Amino acid sequence: MTPAAPSAWTGFIFVGVVVLDLLVLASSRLRGAIRTVALQGAVLSTLPLALATGEHQVLHVVALAAGALVVKGLVIPGMMLWAMREAAIRREAEPIVGFVASLVLGAVGVVAAFTFAGTLPLPIPERHPLLVPTALATVWTGLLLVVTRRKAVAQVLGFLMVENGVFVFGLLLSDFMPVMVEAGVLLDLLAATFVMGIVMFHINREFASLDTRRLTSLRD
Amino acid sequence: MLLALVLAPALLAALAFALPWAQVRPRVLLAGAAVHAGGVAALWPWPSSPALGGWLAVDPAGLLALSTVSAVFLVCAVYVQGYLATHPERDNRVFVGSLLVLLAAMTAVALAQHLGLLWVVIEVTTLATAPLIYFRHDARSLEATWKYLMVCSLGIALALLGTFFLALSSAGPGGPRTLLLPELSAAGATLSRPWVRAAFVFLLAGYGTKMGLAPFHAWKPDAYGEAPGVLGALLSGGVTNIAFLALVRVVTVCQAAGEGGFARAGLVGIGLLSMVVAAVFIVGQRDLKRLLAYSSVEHMGILALGVGLGGAASAGAFFHMVNNGLAKGVLFLTAGNIHRAYGSKQVDELRGAARLLPLSGPLFLAGFLAITGSPPFAPFLSEFAILRGALDGGRTGVAALYLVLLAAIFVAMGSTVLRVVQGDPGEPGPAPELRDVALTAGPPLALLLAVLALGLWVPGVLTRLLDAAAAPVRG
Numbered sequence: 001m002t003p004a005a006p007s008a009w010t011g012f013i014f015v016g017v018v019v020l021d022l023l024v025l026a027s028s029r030l031r032g033a034i035r036t037v038a039l040q041g042a043v044l045s046t047l048p049l050a051l052a053t054g055e056h057q058v059l060h061v062v063a064l065a066a067g068a069l070v071v072k073g074l075v076i077p078g079m080m081l082w083a084m085r086e087a088a089i090r091r092e093a094e095p096i097v098g099f100v101a102s103l104v105l106g107a108v109g110v111v112a113a114f115t116f117a118g119t120l121p122l123p124i125p126e127r128h129p130l131l132v133p134t135a136l137a138t139v140w141t142g143l144l145l146v147v148t149r150r151k152a153v154a155q156v157l158g159f160l161m162v163e164n165g166v167f168v169f170g171l172l173l174s175d176f177m178p179v180m181v182e183a184g185v186l187l188d189l190l191a192a193t194f195v196m197g198i199v200m201f202h203i204n205r206e207f208a209s210l211d212t213r214r215l216t217s218l219r220d
Numbered sequence: 221m222l223l224a225l226v227l228a229p230a231l232l233a234a235l236a237f238a239l240p241w242a243q244v245r246p247r248v249l250l251a252g253a254a255v256h257a258g259g260v261a262a263l264w265p266w267p268s269s270p271a272l273g274g275w276l277a278v279d280p281a282g283l284l285a286l287s288t289v290s291a292v293f294l295v296c297a298v299y300v301q302g303y304l305a306t307h308p309e310r311d312n313r314v315f316v317g318s319l320l321v322l323l324a325a326m327t328a329v330a331l332a333q334h335l336g337l338l339w340v341v342i343e344v345t346t347l348a349t350a351p352l353i354y355f356r357h358d359a360r361s362l363e364a365t366w367k368y369l370m371v372c373s374l375g376i377a378l379a380l381l382g383t384f385f386l387a388l389s390s391a392g393p394g395g396p397r398t399l400l401l402p403e404l405s406a407a408g409a410t411l412s413r414p415w416v417r418a419a420f421v422f423l424l425a426g427y428g429t430k431m432g433l434a435p436f437h438a439w440k441p442d443a444y445g446e447a448p449g450v451l452g453a454l455l456s457g458g459v460t461n462i463a464f465l466a467l468v469r470v471v472t473v474c475q476a477a478g479e480g481g482f483a484r485a486g487l488v489g490i491g492l493l494s495m496v497v498a499a500v501f502i503v504g505q506r507d508l509k510r511l512l513a514y515s516s517v518e519h520m521g522i523l524a525l526g527v528g529l530g531g532a533a534s535a536g537a538f539f540h541m542v543n544n545g546l547a548k549g550v551l552f553l554t555a556g557n558i559h560r561a562y563g564s565k566q567v568d569e570l571r572g573a574a575r576l577l578p579l580s581g582p583l584f585l586a587g588f589l590a591i592t593g594s595p596p597f598a599p600f601l602s603e604f605a606i607l608r609g610a611l612d613g614g615r616t617g618v619a620a621l622y623l624v625l626l627a628a629i630f631v632a633m634g635s636t637v638l639r640v641v642q643g644d645p646g647e648p649g650p651a652p653e654l655r656d657v658a659l660t661a662g663p664p665l666a667l668l669l670a671v672l673a674l675g676l677w678v679p680g681v682l683t684r685l686l687d688a689a690a691a692p693v694r695g
Contacts, residue, residue: 119414120414120415120418121412121414122388123388123389123391123392123393123395123412123415124388124391124392139377139378139381143374146370146374152366155370159370159373159374159377162374162377162378163377165381166377166380166381166384169381169384170384172384172388173384173387173388173391176391176397177336177387177397177399179336180336180383180384180387180399183336183339183340183380184380187343187373187376187377187380189343189347190343190346190347190369190373190376193347193350193369194369194370194373197365197366197369
């Protein structure tokens with residue numbers, strides 16, 4: 001089982017994902033953070049292709065990569081930017097824990113992820129030595145974002161990053177359990193629900209009630 | 221047969237969404253609940269063969285959970301007839317439809333033998349519950365729904381990662397490379413043990429969030445506090461119980477892989493922690509429904525503790541799953557009646573519920589006595605079985621802490637409940653349509669009689685089923 005693409009390039013992808021993790025933690029503007037997470041989704045979507053082995057069905061690999069690119073890179077971030085416009089959310093990220101502190105915690109998580117991955121021997125031939133630590137570091141960063149940010153949008157971003165990490169880990173299983181990898185797509189359903197929730201949340205603040213029957217004063 | 225049990229409520233849900241007549245939809249719900257209860261009852265004498273290539277099958281633990289869900293759901297469906305009649309102004313399309321989707325999803329969880337399918341249908345229960353919590357359509361219920369979705373979704377994501385870990389552990393040389401429970405358990409020794417451990421930690425956090433075990437219980441007080449009482453009954457008697465079942469499935473695999481000790485130690489720890497957290501927040505709780513939410517945290521802790529202790533406590537935990545589901549139904553349905561009659565759920569504004577609501581008031585008190593383990597109600601037997609399991613296993617420290625916490629919660633909860641039930645209600649009281657009627661007071665009465673009956677006499681067939689359910693996790 002040798003990776004079809006040169007391993008060095010695949011390594012770059014993994015490193016890129018981890019760098020983007022830290023970049024999101026450092027973003028003070030929500031729009032910037034959303035775009036960073038979108039970029040991470042797009043970078044991740046190349047991984048099924050980069051890690052493809054001869055055992056995969058070509059169609060499956062291409063569909064997985066294209067699906068991830070569209071959903072993680074375009075649709076959900078696009079919905080979030082739309083929600084920010086629609087609900088007139090202010091741009092500041094408003095962290096509970098400061099940016100420097102959360103960056104330090106993020107870095108600690110990355111180191112811990114590499115150490116933890118080193119202690120767990122993979123029972124299957126290794127796809128890429130950076131896969132497991134990258135997945136765990138991204139999950140950790142996402143959790144950190146959910147806990148340390150006050151804004152609902154930032155919490156959804158954290159959830160998206162947890163989801164990205166789970167997606168990377170799932171690629172380990174794509175040889176023998178492709179169905180489970182696709183099941184992860186259902187997480188995106190939750191993410192979409194959140195975005196709708198944010199819009200509702202803000203309408204609610206404006207009108208002190210989300211009872212849509214009370215939104216009838218604006219009709220002809 | 222098994223497939224029909226899942227599909228029937230799902231199809232009726234589609235019907236409820238499609239029907240244009242609001243008055244007919246509650247009847248659809250009742251029909252779905254009755255058909256489901258009939259189908260589940262038929263599984264007791266005539267076990268059905270597996271469906272979908274073994275992905276759906278009925279086993280003792282699943283049958284117990286499914287029967288509890290079905291019984292609580294049937295009672296709640298009757299209650300909903302009376303409940304929706306008091307709220308004719310609210311659109312019931314989404315409410316009835318989501319309830320039926322929830323029933324289909326909970327059935328699928330109870331029957332799922334594939335951990336991937338299990339994960340998918342648990343996610344469906346989360347999505348189906350969200351619109352139900354938001355039924356009141358105000359700012360507070362929206363906030364509760366948001367918290368519920370956020371916390372449970374993170375749990376769901378962690379559970380998926382844990383499921384991936386478990387899949388990976390089965391992929392080694394000679395491994396079964398599957399997530400089917402019977403095959404995983406049969407191939408126990410070939411699983412990669414470090415990955416099974418890691419999987420347990422993530423799945424405990426993930427499904428523990430759905431159960432509402434401390435410290436993952438943040439969604440619970442808000443969701444139970446803002447949702448209609450009937451949903452509280454379904455969450456604490458249905459959703460959290462099937463999440464417990466999911467966790468038990470994981471423990472079965474850990475046990476087969478030789479990591480049962482590790483898993484059970486974790487369960488004892490998180491179980492006791494949940495009881496401690498519940499005791500702290502029950503003391504001085506001023507909100508009736510939040511009080512019940514913390515009681516649910518306590519009892520989920522007792523379930524985890526029971527499985528964690530193993531031995532005699534395992535069967536006790538399964539018995540307690542049934543009893544807690546039924547008794548919580550009594551409490552949440554009567555609390556809903558009290559909330560409606562007084563227009564408040566703040567303890568300071570509630571007095572003399574026994575006089576104002578001659579059925580719901582005393583039933584609420586009886587439900588409190590049942591849930592805190594007073595004889596002759598059934599939870600006394602199951603909580604005692606767990607205590608005996610702890611003493612048999614020589615865990616005197618755990619047993620002592622368990623007893624102290626049970627006693628503390630009894631006193632704290634009792635002082636609040638008595639304030640609500642006793643005394644003089646004062647003012648003229650609520651409009652006649654908000655007083656006790658057969659459709660809203662009868663269902664909790666039926667549940668209480670069931671809890672009482674199980675406390676006086678446990679049928680032999682149930683004892684055998686409890687032992688069979690506990691066998692794979694006894695340790």
